[in-house]
Amino acid sequence: MQYFFQQIVNGIGDGAIYASLGLALVLIYRTTNIANFAQGEMATFSAYIAWQMVDWGVPLWWSFLIAIVVSMIVGVLAYLLLVRSVQHRDELTIVIVTLGLFLAFNSFNGAIWGFLQLSLPSPFPEKSFAIGALRFNAELVGTIVILIAISTGMFLLLQHTRLGTALRASASNATSAMLVGVPFTAMMAIGWGLAAGLGAVSGLLVGPKLTLDPNMMGAIIIYAFAAAVVGGLTSYRGAVVGGAIVGISQALSMAYLPWLGSDLQILLPLMLIVAVLIIKPEGLFGSTVVVRV
Amino acid sequence: MSHARPRDAWGCLLSLALGVGTVTIVTPAHAENGITDTEIVIGISAALSGPNAGYGAIARGTEACFNYLNAEQGGVKFGDGKTRKVRLDILDDAMEPARAVQNARRLVSQSKVFAVVGNVGTGANLGSRPYYNAEHVPQMFIATGGPMFGAKSEVEKNPWTMAAWLAYNTEAAIYAAFIKQKFPDAKIALLNDDSGGPFFADAFLKSAKELGLNIVAREEHTYSEPTINAKISRLAASGADLFVDATTPKFVVQALKQMAAINWKPVHIIWGVGSSIGGVFEPAGVETAKGVYSGQWMKDQTNPAYANDEDMKLYVAKLKQYGGSLNPADQNAAAGWYACHATKGLFERMEQPTREAFMKAARSMKNQKEPLMLDGITLNTNGAEDGYPIESVQISQFDGVKFVPVGPVLNYEGKTPLYEPPAKSQ
Secondary structure (H helix, E strand, O other): OHHHHHHHHHHHHHHHHHHHHHHHHHHHHHHHOOOOOOHHHHHHHHHHHHHHHHHOOOOHHHHHHHHHHHHHHHHHHHHHHHHHHHOOOOHHHHHHHHHHHHHHHHHHHHHHHOOOOEOOOOOOOOOEEEEOOEEEEHHHHHHHHHHHHHHHHHHHHHHHOHHHHHHHHHHHOHHHHHHOOOOHHHHHHHHHHHHHHHHHHHHHHHHHHHOEOOOOOOOHHHHHHHHHHHHOOOOHHHHHHHHHHHHHHHHHHHHHOHHHHHHHOOHHHHHHHHHHHHHOOOOOOOOOOOOOO | OOOHHHHHHHHHHHHHHHOOHHHHHHHHHHHHOOEOOOEEEEEEEEOOOOOOHHHHHHHHHHHHHHHHHHHHHOOEEOOOOOEEEEEEEEEEOOOOHHHHHHHHHHHHHHOOOOEEEOOEOHHHHHHHHHHHHHHOOOEEEEEOOOHHHHOHHHHHHOOOEEEOOOOHHHHHHHHHHHHHHHOOOOEEEEEEEOOOHHHHHHHHHHHHHHHOOEEEEEEEEOOOOOOOHHHHHHHHHOOOOEEEEEOOHHHHHHHHHHHHHHOOOOEEEEOHHHOOHHHHHHHHOHHHHOOOEEEEOEOOOOOHHHOOOHHHHHHHHHHHHHOOOOOOOOHHHHHHHHHHHHHHHHHHHOOOOOHHHHHHHHOOOOOEOOOOEOOOOOEOOEOEOEOOOOOEEEEEEEOOOOEEEOOOOEEOOOOOOOOOOOOOOO
């Protein structure tokens, strides 16, 4: 039984990683209607910025703050310089552009910081708690608290502020939004900036856990998408719960279905996505989109 | 294949018409490619982009080394008395076998290289091996621990190919013997990745069985798994008190962190691939890695034990000068530096400027010692009988700061386990 609960804790730990990036995916989808495949690599870039600051002797929290601000600026620039010119094309074009961004950030990170494992300090104390024989550390608890805070904050921002309404309006119907005076380009740029900032938080949470290398987020992004889709691509709470579901099911399948082998275990998030899309296409927490025809 | 037949037929007619003469005319034409009295052209195909771009440091390390030799020593003095500059042609294959084959064609037919040196990756090298062997172009000191490259039956079929690294099966057998000697009653857990790991695991399981060791759990992971925490917990739950970890640096770091988190403290053996102090132990936290055993054959710049080592000082200084942004702490760069010098060693023993002479030198190394190899470890080969240049390892234990040798160098010269292709391969 202790083994079972330990694996649940492992699953929640992994799920928190997926959820952190999943939140950024949800945010950019909500605000710009784009699935950004480069989100993970941009988060890795943010983590490198923080590492660089720490390496130059900047205090940890300042390093994190600088990394988040720099990432937001880079996110805005990525939108204004690259994505803006293709945003009205079909979805495939936009996907290809974000894939291009993926490669660009990945290569850039490798070229600047190399491919060795780097150690990004954790913002949390190196404490671990034990409940009975069950062990978990401060990092896990801290990560979960931050994720819940972010998802609540994002919910409040988008649902209960004028900015949030304008962001959502631009995403759901660009023409109508512009007609009522919403500055569309600015809203899109803000969406990219916010998502990049959120991605930075993800990179800063994940970096100390997985150690930093250019491909740190390469595998995570698939599971982050799974978390976001399972939770419903439009729900912040959903992304967090979705992450936990993907992480826990993955840990349990490793623990109790070892015959699946390491090659087939990656199919699990895929099966979850398909199952959710069949049974509840809007995701567990997603809102149904009503279109007048 | 069908295209080859008419040409073969013409070749037969031609040799019938010209008799033995054809052979003597053709051979020098082959041998002259890529070498003059003042220069030799060497090709490298390695991952310079893509997810494996980190291994590109091997090629860059080799390049830095030859640039240094060209600039400061005028090149390399060959066995025939002539000093030649070494010109490199480096191509990117992203470690994909298909691109490695394309590069092989380009290097041989367009760049007209004398040989390729230090091509990176087991799969990429296996893919291009038939081409180099068909063209009789040496595929020398390739950067892989794949056991097939040194096995007798394979060397007989592919005499132009030789690896540079300790083979995974040799390393596995040495650990099994070490465990038998030091921890005979251990309950062993084994973790390996899915690239080089299976070769290691197969040989380890086989040796363990022969020695009567008790393996209680085994896990394999793929590179695309985000974390291996659940697998570490599973291994810990098996009750194992000795953990053999054969994965890449990223996952060794994760394993160490998870072991600390769940308070699992077995005797810990990490293979050489994943035991860099700077690349693994420091990111994971040196406290966690204290007590780890690892078998090594190369010096690690991040090991303070080598701070005053002459080889190491030269390597660090020249890599800074000629290697651009290369980091001396990167063991891949060090591997490139070593491959360059091992090749230089062959050039110095090569009596004629031919590929045959180069291969002859490669297949008859006797106690060849090269920079960055650990003291007491040398390169030895003997035709197809012994195709593994490195078969000795120094087991060392990490004391929290540096590696401390445990016992003497374990010499497995001629004792590498027989390589059998895995039944499920391809």
